[in-house]
Amino acid sequence: MLHLCSFLIIIYSLTMLVPMGVAWLYRDGYITPFFLTCVVSLVIGLVGWKLTNKSEDKYLQKRDGFMVACLFWLIFSIMSAMPFYLDRRLDLSFTDALFEGVSGITTTGASVLANIDSLPKSILFFRAQLNFLGGLGIIVLAVAIMPFLGIGGARLYQSEMPGPMKEEKLTPRLADTARSMWGLYSLLAVVTTLAYYWAGMNWFDAICHSLSTVSLGGFSTHGDSLGYYNSVAIELVGGVFSIFAAVNFSLYYVAIMKRSLKPIWSNSEFKFMMLIMGIVVLITWLELIRTHTFGLSDAFVHGFFQAVSVMTDNGLGAAGFPQWPDAVVLLLMGASFFGGCFGSTCGGIKAMRFLLLFRQGRTEINQLVRPNALLTTKVAGEKVNDRVMRSVWGLFFLWIFFTCFFIWGLVAIGHDFKTAYGTVAACINNMGLGWGETAAGFAPLKDPAKWLMCLAMIFGRLEIFPVLIIFSKAFWRY
Secondary structure: OHHHHHHHHHHHHHOOHHHHHHHHHHOOOOHHHHHHHHHHHHHHHHHHHHHOOOOOOOEOOHHHHHHHHHHHHHHHHHHHHHHHHHOHHHOOOHHHHHHHHHHHHOOOOOOOOOOHHHOOHHHHHHHHHHHHHHHHOHHHHHHOOHHHHOOEOHHHHHHHOOOOOOOOOOOOOHHHHHHHHHHHHHHHHHHHHHHHHHHOOOHHHHHHHHHHHHOOOOOOOOOOHHHHOOOHHHHHHHHHHHHHHOOOHHHHHHHHHHOOOHHHHOOHHHHHHHHHHHHHHHHHHHHHHHOOOOOHHHHHHHHHHHHHHHHOOOOOOOOOOOOOOHHHHHHHHHHOOOOOOOOOOOOOOOHHHHHHHHHHHHHHHHHHHOOOOOOOOEEOOEEOOHHHHHHHHHHHHHHHHHHHHHHHHHHHHOOOHHHHHHHHHHHHOOOOOOOHHHOOOOOOOOHHHHHHHHHHHHHHHHOOHHHHHHOOHHHHOO
């Protein structure tokens, strides 16, 4: 595990070269923090790699995969915080730097930085890059190189990728699967960049926002996010591509291979996600009109973009959200728990789990009406086995339990309930838009609250189970 983590550190250290290039290109004077982070990380990775290179057992068991996945997010969160902390011109404490790093790499998009518009280009790009790398998981990128290392990557891949489709492979070889996923991911980023540019952004903003959009990360180059542009076209691009990023990337692969959109349109989870999303958008639109917040057309544009952005846990904002009527904000904060499809870059509990819970709830109602009937819960015509349903119910319970626990924690620390609820929803769902005191940014949080929210972000990104597993007694008994 140390051998693999050392390799991941080496790979991640090299990603610092890109913001270094941006700093050099724009002459913003911020090249040193990235250079130091690159050198320190590279040295640590190479030393760890060398010391563990003679290990005879380089094949990961399932339990090892859980450990590496947790170590991955812990190590990369610290590495992501280093450039923010090392440059004293940003004037960030270690707590704030870590919060920003964790938020970026987990694609949460919650920021403690002030005056974002005046930040150097290299910092702005680095934040977008964090979102992009965290979106599909740099572990998947590493899996593509695993055959070269002689390390079994399947278990690690299964531990990192969200959802019940952990055993599925798009292609026969896992490395090919990882490359296919990153290829599709990168292609979507390119198309999104072009769309933002054509909608009116300059090239730099278009690139940064595309990286944040396809990763559903939410970091922007402006303090007002997409609201800075006051552009209908840009908001529509943000909303549409947020939906694209919330679709299972496996469906894109299958659709390309079959040269047909049928695998997407006929997918039960996709249809359920679009149904719920349509309902949320409709209610948001009607409420914005009823409360006289916007006119008919503006209510539709802003309502569509913001509802989609929050529900898919993108977290880009516009038109003064979350200063909208409380009923609308409360609806959208609740929708952030829904998320998007499995195998996408979204946060939240995911549409498939809600679909399974809905189907089972309907089955239970029918069973009570007809006690002697033999009824089963099905998705796409297939019976859902009890093991999957237990897993779904278990995660649903844990998600609600820890949401309540984190809200209580913030209230106990000294924040009001409105702030606590909005902040926890933003962090545990990796959504990034707060409420109350954190509506304009997360700097007002007290330091203990920031540490607690770092934990919430990692919980949400790893979907709770892997973190709890490594702290269980059963994990350490062999």
